[in-house]
Amino acid sequence: MKIRYKTAVGGFQLLVAALIFAAERGFSFAGSVFILVGALMLTRPYAVFDESRSTLTFTALLGPHSTENDAFIEDGEIMLLRKGKKRKLPRAFAWFANAKDFEEMLGKVCRNPPQEQAREES
Numbered sequence: 001m002k003i004r005y006k007t008a009v010g011g012f013q014l015l016v017a018a019l020i021f022a023a024e025r026g027f028s029f030a031g032s033v034f035i036l037v038g039a040l041m042l043t044r045p046y047a048v049f050d051e052s053r054s055t056l057t058f059t060a061l062l063g064p065h066s067t068e069n070d071a072f073i074e075d076g077e078i079m080l081l082r083k084g085k086k087r088k089l090p091r092a093f094a095w096f097a098n099a100k101d102f103e104e105m106l107g108k109v110c111r112n113p114p115q116e117q118a119r120e121e122s
Helices: 007-024 029-043 091-096 099-108 114-121
Strands: 002-004 045-050 055-059 066-074 077-082 085-088
Touching (some): 002 099, 007 029
Antiparallel strands (some): 002 045, 055 066, 077 085
């Protein structure tokens, strides 16, 4: 499932671009950057959650780069595991993510760390 950016976040970028263009009264490189970022935030996913594997893949706003993490819930927090390192999902993720998409993902995240899942399947 795709997790989108909040519409307000992308819209804010476009508003800033409009204000920059109005102040410059013509072409503005900074305004162009804000338009690009705003448009990408409104069209590209923030992250992709694969519920079958319980992985959360962060996608780059521009370009093909992405980072895949195992996602699970531990002590009531969403945790990410990548290359053997465990960390909490940043709180800002929920603020930038579309609320409906985030809540749907939260309901589908596994309750056990990946190592415990492997032991339970054995």
